[in-house]
Structure formats: C-alpha cells, structure tokens
Amino acid sequence: MKCKKILNNLMPLLICMILTLPLLSSFQVKADGSGMVDPVYCQDGTLFPVIDAADLMTDDEENELAQHIYQVEDKYESAIVIVTIDDLGSRNVEEYGDDFYDYNGYGYNGTNNGILFLIDISTRQWHITTTGTAINIFTDSAQEDLIDACKSSLSAGYYYQAFDQFVSACDERQQDVIDSKTFTTGKFLICLIVGLVLGLIVLLMFIGQLKTVHWEAGASNYSQKGLSLSRKQDRFIRTTVTKTARPKESSGSSTHSGSSGTSHGGSSGSF
Numbered sequence: 001m002k003c004k005k006i007l008n009n010l011m012p013l014l015i016c017m018i019l020t021l022p023l024l025s026s027f028q029v030k031a032d033g034s035g036m037v038d039p040v041y042c043q044d045g046t047l048f049p050v051i052d053a054a055d056l057m058t059d060d061e062e063n064e065l066a067q068h069i070y071q072v073e074d075k076y077e078s079a080i081v082i083v084t085i086d087d088l089g090s091r092n093v094e095e096y097g098d099d100f101y102d103y104n105g106y107g108y109n110g111t112n113n114g115i116l117f118l119i120d121i122s123t124r125q126w127h128i129t130t131t132g133t134a135i136n137i138f139t140d141s142a143q144e145d146l147i148d149a150c151k152s153s154l155s156a157g158y159y160y161q162a163f164d165q166f167v168s169a170c171d172e173r174q175q176d177v178i179d180s181k182t183f184t185t186g187k188f189l190i191c192l193i194v195g196l197v198l199g200l201i202v203l204l205m206f207i208g209q210l211k212t213v214h215w216e217a218g219a220s221n222y223s224q225k226g227l228s229l230s231r232k233q234d235r236f237i238r239t240t241v242t243k244t245a246r247p248k249e250s251s252g253s254s255t256h257s258g259s260s261g262t263s264h265g266g267s268s269g270s271f
Contacts (some may be wrong), residue, residue, distance in 0.1 A: 035089035036096065039104045047106060049073075054084035054121045056159040065160060068167050076174040078134050079107050079114025082163050086122045093120055093127035093268050098258030101129050112262065117146075117166055119154070123270075126154070130253070130265035139253045142173050143267045154271040 040048040049069045050062045057065070069080045081101065088096055097118040100106075107114050113132035119125075128146065130138045138146070149169035153162035253265040 034099075034103070035091065036100055036103075037083075037085055039100075047104065049079070049081050050163075051081070051083045054086040054119070056084050056119070056121065057163075058160075061160040065163055065167070068164060072167055072171045072174075073108060075171070076178075077108050077113070078132075078137070078174070080167055080170055081106050081114060081116040082166075083116060084119045084121060084159070086120070088120050088123065093118060093123075093125045094129075094256075094266060095259065096120070097127040097129035097266065098262070098264050099260070101131060101264075102258050102260040102262050107132065115170060117163070119159075125268060125270050127268040128266050131262060135253050135255060135263070135265040137174055137177050138170075138265065140265075140267065143265075145169060145173065147267075147269065151271055 037051060037053040040051050042048050048066060050057075050066050052062055065082065069082070073079055083097070083100060085096070091099065097116050100118070101114070101116045102112075106112070106116065111132055113134055115131075115134045115138055116129040118127045118129070120127075126147070128138070128143050130143075146166055146169045150162040150165040153159075153165060254267075255263050255265050258264055
C-alpha cells in the first residue's frame with residue numbers, strides 16, 4: 001500500500017516531465033539520427049536560412065543576417081543558406097553540405113536553386129554547395145571570389161561579418177551575371193549606327209584629300225618611253241611568322257552528385 005501511494009504521488013510529476021520534453025527540445029538546434037543538425041523553422045513553417053548550431057553569432061546577428069539573405073533571395077529568386085556546426089560526424093564537409101541542403105528541402109519557391117555556405121568550427125573547414133541554376137551562376141572562379149570576400153573575417157573570428165560579406169558577394173555575383181546578359185538589340189543597333197557614322201566620316205575625310213586625282217583613259221601619260229626589263233632576280237628579303245593565341249578554357253563549374261542523386265557544384269577549404 002505504501003509503494004502504491006508513492007507511485008500515485010510520483011505519477012503527476014512523471015507526466016509533467018514527459019510533456020515538457022518536446023517543448024525543451026524545440027528551443028535548440030540538435031543532431032538528428034542521420035548525424036546532421038536539424039534545420040530551423042520560422043513560425044509560418046518556412047525554413048530559416050541561418051542555422052548556427054556552433055553558436056558563433058548572437059540571436060540578433062542571426063536575424064539581421066537572415067533579413068539580408070531574404071533581400072538577396074527575393075531579388076534573384078535563389079536561396080542562400082548559412083550553416084555552422086561543431087561536428088561533422090561520419091561525413092566530410094562536402095557530403096555534409098550536400099546532404100543538409102538536399103534532405104531538408106532547401107531552395108526557392110518550389111525549386112532547388114540556391115547556394116549553401118557551411119562552416120565546421122571543430123576542423124576550421126568551409127564548404128560551398130551550389131544547386132540548380134546556382135551551379136552555373138556560382139562557377140568555380142566565382143566561388144573563389146566569394147571566399148576571398150570573407151576569408152579574412154572568418155580567420156579573425158568575426159563570423160557575423162564574414163557571413164554578411166559572403167551574402168553581399170553573392171548579390172554582386174548574381175548582378176554581374178545579369179548585366180553580362182543584358183546586351184539587348186537596342187544597344188546593338190546603337191553600336192551599329194555609331195560605327196557606320198564614324199566609318200562614313202573617315203571615308204569622307206580620305207575622299208577630301210584626293211583633290212589631285214582624276215580619270216585617265218590610257219597609260220601613255222605615265223610612261224613615255226615604254227617599259228623594258230633588262231634584268232630579273234629573285235631575292236629573299238624577310239620572313240613573316242604568324243602566331244595564333246591558344247584560346248583559354250572558359251571557367252565553368254565542377255559538378256558531382258550527392259547521396260540523394262542531386263547534382264551539385266561546390267568547393268572546400270580551410271580558414
């Protein structure tokens with residue numbers, strides 16, 4: 001009877017502990033069964049673009065960074081995801097970045113277009129994962145520019161500043177790609193007309209210099225005594241060498257397939 005009374009007294013406490021466990025776990029980023037940290041969701045159920053599992057930024061910095069990301073995402077319709085971790089588990093940085101992006105369903109407006117920047121603070125490694133249209137936008141050389149824009153801040157431990165610089169570099173790169181494709185028909189016609197006008201001006205200038213030139217019906221005025229060749233000789237006087245520059249290979253994106261079968265571009269390094 002005494003044991004039964006003790007159990008009856010403890011039962012409400014046990015029920016309260018069980019009910020509060022889900023609430024406690026919802027306020028932290030934790031590792032799931034696959035060895036990756038969980039994504040972070042907004043109140044409306046959408047994926048939050050900043051997953052700071054290594055706790056490298058304050059909450060205010062995470063929110064400010066997310067607002068910057070939203071502005072760039074909406075401008076170019078391509079996702080940007082920032083992830084920090086302190087344990088890779090059984091994966092390398094490339095596998096972690098690819099799997100985290102694919103299996104959590106990142107992308108923009110129903111597509112998988114986007115770029116992910118992963119930092120593992122335990123090994124001080126970084127990785128960039130590109131997916132969908134971002135593969136051709138963020139080429140291998142473009143990814144080098146992204147890292148150049150933020151690597152010094154990363155190495156110095158200014159993580160919010162580094163991530164913000166990364167997002168700004170993504171913005172600049174995507175705008176450069178758009179600008180390079182906006183050579184419209186109107187601009188082509190303007191260049192064509194300007195070229196024709198300049199060519200006509202030069203032609204008229206040459207015509208104006210030919211004031212002493214007039215038509216001759218025959219060649220008698222040029223040679224009174226005729227032309228007679230008394231000696232003929234071939235003499236080698238010079239060598240002409242023509243060189244053609246070897247075309248440089250265009251900078252593209254190296255691609256691979258993740259464990260989900262999705263094609264990715266990307267690069268890795270240390271800081």
